[in-house]
Amino acid sequence: MIITYTSLLLMFLEFIHTNHAIICDTEEFHIRSLRGTCTDQIVSLKDNCPLDLQRSYNCRGKNVKSISEIEGNTSYCSLDISRNSVKRLKNGTFREWTNLVALDHSDNYDMEKIESDAFQGLPNLRYLNLKHTGIHAIPYNYRFFEGFRHLPELIILDLTQNNFKSYDSIRIAVNHTRKLQYLALEGCPSCTFGPEFGTLKQLITLDQTVEKEWSYCFIETLNNKYFENLQFLKYIFLSDC
Numbered sequence: 001m002i003i004t005y006t007s008l009l010l011m012f013l014e015f016i017h018t019n020h021a022i023i024c025d026t027e028e029f030h031i032r033s034l035r036g037t038c039t040d041q042i043v044s045l046k047d048n049c050p051l052d053l054q055r056s057y058n059c060r061g062k063n064v065k066s067i068s069e070i071e072g073n074t075s076y077c078s079l080d081i082s083r084n085s086v087k088r089l090k091n092g093t094f095r096e097w098t099n100l101v102a103l104d105h106s107d108n109y110d111m112e113k114i115e116s117d118a119f120q121g122l123p124n125l126r127y128l129n130l131k132h133t134g135i136h137a138i139p140y141n142y143r144f145f146e147g148f149r150h151l152p153e154l155i156i157l158d159l160t161q162n163n164f165k166s167y168d169s170i171r172i173a174v175n176h177t178r179k180l181q182y183l184a185l186e187g188c189p190s191c192t193f194g195p196e197f198g199t200l201k202q203l204i205t206l207d208q209t210v211e212k213e214w215s216y217c218f219i220e221t222l223n224n225k226y227f228e229n230l231q232f233l234k235y236i237f238l239s240d241c
């Protein structure tokens with residue numbers, strides 16, 4: 001084997017790269033892209049962080065490739081891991097984050113896999129942001145979405161900017177999140193909300209707003225049955241559609 005200076009340098013750089021410590025901040029958690037009259041939800045998020053716990057761990061844009069690179073800590077109520085390059089969420093990822101009330105995983109735009117029990121151990125999670133994560137492309141969507149069954153307390157879910165071609169995969173998911181109050185996702189042509197959505201008796205807000213710089217509205221017409229299973233809605237946002 002010939003070891004050149006270049007290969008030594010590369011090995012050294014690789015070593016530094018895999019051993020860099022990720023330093024995150026502890027600033028206030030910022031709830032992104034929540035529209036309309038959701039002040040109740042925001043208040044309840046804050047109330048659910050006991051005073052003896054730290055409020056927030058902010059790792060936004062720290063070049064995190066895997067959550068295992070960050071040392072878990074049960075003393076945090078919210079984790080912002082947005083704008084990184086996490087590709088996989090494996091089972092047990094949040095083992096050491098058991099007190100999370102809010103998780104922002106948005107803008108990890110190139111995700112490959114979310115294992116079916118990845119969200120296990122987050123019994124108090126109320127806010128989950130999976131905006132712009134490429135999740136529609138994850139093979140075997142149904143498995144992924146079954147993962148929400150570990151989140152019985154979920155009330156706010158953001159799935160926007162993921163190019164869903166159908167809501168069928170989400171049907172299975174929402175069948176387990178009976179406390180959901182706010183759902184954000186773009187409209188897709190000829191998408192329908194399946195009967196499982198009818199079990200979401202607390203779902204009062206549907207946000208299908210399109211952010212112009214990212215996408216355009218795919219809804220051209222709404223058929224008579226579009227809202228059939230969404231009988232409890234009070235607020236519908238369809239701006240830029």
Ligand SMILES: *[C@@H]1O[C@H](CO)[C@@H](O)[C@H](O)[C@H]1NC(C)=O
Binds near residue numbers: 054071072073074075
């Ligand atoms: C968890 O975070 C708290 C508060 O920042 C700190 O005091 C404690 O040492 C941390 N625990 C671990 C295991 O890192």
Ligand SMILES: *[C@@H]1O[C@H](CO)[C@@H](O)[C@H](O)[C@H]1NC(C)=O
Binds near residue numbers: 091116117
């Ligand atoms: C973990 O993930 C695999 C699929 O990726 C799944 O089949 C398995 O049942 C999961 N759950 C546990 C608790 O190991």
Ligand SMILES: *[C@@H]1O[C@H](CO)[C@@H](O)[C@H](O)[C@H]1NC(C)=O
Binds near residue numbers: 171172175196
């Ligand atoms: C939804 O949940 C109900 C009862 O909790 C169950 O009977 C039904 O099969 C579920 N539907 C799907 C598509 O998983």
